[in-house]
Amino acid sequence: MSAYDAIIVGAATTGSWFAHALAARGHSVLLIDRADEEHIGTKYDIYHVSKRDLDRFGLPLPVKGEDWAFEFDEGENRSALDRYPKRSREHIVGMHMHPHVLRLNRWAAEAGAELVYGASFRGLEFDEAGKICGVRYEKDGQTVTARAGLVADCSGIPSVVRTALPEGYGVETFPIGPENMFYVNLRYVRFHDPKDYIRGQCSWAYYKTWRAPQPDPAGAILGVGANFSHEYADEVYGHFAKAVKLPAHTVERIERGVTPYRRPPYSMVADGFIAMGDAACLTKPTCGEGVASSLVQAEVAVDVMDGLLRAGKPLSRANLWPVNKRYVEAQGREFASQMAIVSEAAATSPAENDFLFEHDIVFNEKTLQAMAEGKELKLSPGEIARIGGCMALGVVTGKVRLKTIRRLLKALADGGRISSVYADYPDSPEGFDAWARRADRAWASCGSMAEAARAAEEEFGK
Numbered sequence: 001m002s003a004y005d006a007i008i009v010g011a012a013t014t015g016s017w018f019a020h021a022l023a024a025r026g027h028s029v030l031l032i033d034r035a036d037e038e039h040i041g042t043k044y045d046i047y048h049v050s051k052r053d054l055d056r057f058g059l060p061l062p063v064k065g066e067d068w069a070f071e072f073d074e075g076e077n078r079s080a081l082d083r084y085p086k087r088s089r090e091h092i093v094g095m096h097m098h099p100h101v102l103r104l105n106r107w108a109a110e111a112g113a114e115l116v117y118g119a120s121f122r123g124l125e126f127d128e129a130g131k132i133c134g135v136r137y138e139k140d141g142q143t144v145t146a147r148a149g150l151v152a153d154c155s156g157i158p159s160v161v162r163t164a165l166p167e168g169y170g171v172e173t174f175p176i177g178p179e180n181m182f183y184v185n186l187r188y189v190r191f192h193d194p195k196d197y198i199r200g201q202c203s204w205a206y207y208k209t210w211r212a213p214q215p216d217p218a219g220a221i222l223g224v225g226a227n228f229s230h231e232y233a234d235e236v237y238g239h240f241a242k243a244v245k246l247p248a249h250t251v252e253r254i255e256r257g258v259t260p261y262r263r264p265p266y267s268m269v270a271d272g273f274i275a276m277g278d279a280a281c282l283t284k285p286t287c288g289e290g291v292a293s294s295l296v297q298a299e300v301a302v303d304v305m306d307g308l309l310r311a312g313k314p315l316s317r318a319n320l321w322p323v324n325k326r327y328v329e330a331q332g333r334e335f336a337s338q339m340a341i342v343s344e345a346a347a348t349s350p351a352e353n354d355f356l357f358e359h360d361i362v363f364n365e366k367t368l369q370a371m372a373e374g375k376e377l378k379l380s381p382g383e384i385a386r387i388g389g390c391m392a393l394g395v396v397t398g399k400v401r402l403k404t405i406r407r408l409l410k411a412l413a414d415g416g417r418i419s420s421v422y423a424d425y426p427d428s429p430e431g432f433d434a435w436a437r438r439a440d441r442a443w444a445s446c447g448s449m450a451e452a453a454r455a456a457e458e459e460f461g462k
């Protein structure tokens with residue numbers, strides 16, 4: 001039985017990046033994935049990461065003819081009535097996931113990580129003190145036990161390690177269920193008329209739909225994300241296709257996938273354990289993307305672990321705690337606040353959404369550019385006053401209902417409250433239980449995206 005500094009369960013984007021970073025710093029890493037080499041990274045085909053994030057995290061770049069698919073800079077957002085386009089610019093690289101994940105696997109292995117495909121996590125191993133000290137996994141019908149100072153759950157939505165933690169071990173064990181996911185349907189289409197060929201991406205936030213390039217320059221990916229089920233996502237797509245006139249096209253294939261939409265566990269670390277990536281719900285609240293946002297936490301985790309391993313200190317909950325604190329400061333607080341706002345603000349009518357676009361309320365080029373660049377959304381007092389004036393005009397002219405104003409104000413107030421709770425995230429495990437109770441109360445007063453979707457469905461048949 002070998003002993004490693006870390007065992008990483010799940011060798012897709014998060015697990016491979018983390019394995020590479022630890023191994024490159026000289027630590028011993030076992031990286032396992034239940035998929036075999038032919039199937040790893042095949043949950044869907046194309047994914048996008050900005051060039052800015054590829055560079056920031058030092059990710060290997062895709063190569064033309066292998067994993068590279070396309071690149072583009074132009075982004076556009078349109079209202080529910082397909083009007084008032086708002087433009088943004090960000091250099092985006094589209095990649096084929098399977099060959100790119102294989103590239104990341106090789107990159108991790110070249111740095112020294114031991115990689116085992118076709119190895120399914122079966123359970124955790126505990127020492128005499130009841131602390132995690134390794135895993136059992138199944139490979140070719142054999143059960144193998146491996147020991148490590150830390151087990152990282154990078155298994156994505158199934159969260160196989162986190163959900164296997166004993167109750168009270170220190171990290172929440174919730175499964176990521178249908179209420180906590182976005183069901184994403186991607187239509188790979190081909191346009192009939194060359195004048196309709198696209199160069200960039202366009203989103204319709206109201207329907208959570210978008211049109212993005214695909215490797216075929218005559219084609220596009222028409223995507224939709226919705227709560228509850230893939231069937232429900234198709235219904236929403238139907239409303240979208242009625243409201244927005246799409247160019248004549250043929251659907252060549254449809255891909256379906258799911259992405260987490262829920263707050264992350266309050267603590268992501270415990271004795272000898274860390275939850276990462278989709279298994280820790282680190283996706284962006286504004287669009288459900290999670291490749292780069294997961295690496296923000298992974299980067300902090302590598303730094304903290306490297307320091308502990310070099311100092312010969314145990315990877316205990318207390319010693320790993322700075323991962324929580326530094327992640328909240330780097331991204332978690334902002335994402336939590338955005339999640340509170342986006343969830344509740346979703347229940348507007350198409351005409352109200354159109355009004356918001358017309359008057360640059362939230363949907364303006366400055367905010368959308370900040371979102372495209374992954375920056376914090378900040379409103380100046382002058383901007384808040386302007387929004388207040390426009391909304392009053394909307395009510396007086398009958399374009400916006402008072403109910404919607406109340407909902408938006410509540411969403412902003414909830415976002416502010418969540419932000420101040422996360423600003424007080426404890427520096428150490430002491431005080432965490434009291435903080436978690438406070439955070440529970442704040443989240444309980446916020447609506448969820450699923451509730452907003454139900455409200456919109458009842459009111460507007462959206």
Ligand SMILES: Cc1cc2nc3c(=O)[nH]c(=O)nc-3n(C[C@H](O)[C@H](O)[C@H](O)COP(=O)(O)OP(=O)(O)OC[C@H]3O[C@@H](n4cnc5c(N)ncnc54)[C@H](O)[C@@H]3O)c2cc1C
Nearest residue numbers: 010012013014034048121155156257258277278289290291
């Ligand atoms: C349709 C769709 C499109 C998306 N597009 C984008 C995009 O363009 N850009 C972006 O940033 N994000 C995108 N996302 C989100 C993004 O895909 C995820 O956030 C990201 O892939 C999460 O990576 P991960 O490594 O944490 O988990 P995963 O990619 O889910 O990897 C988990 C790995 O764990 C392995 N595993 C699972 N169970 C076990 C087990 N029992 N034992 C061993 N191994 C196990 C799996 O085989 C898998 O390889 C999209 C999501 C969907 C659904």
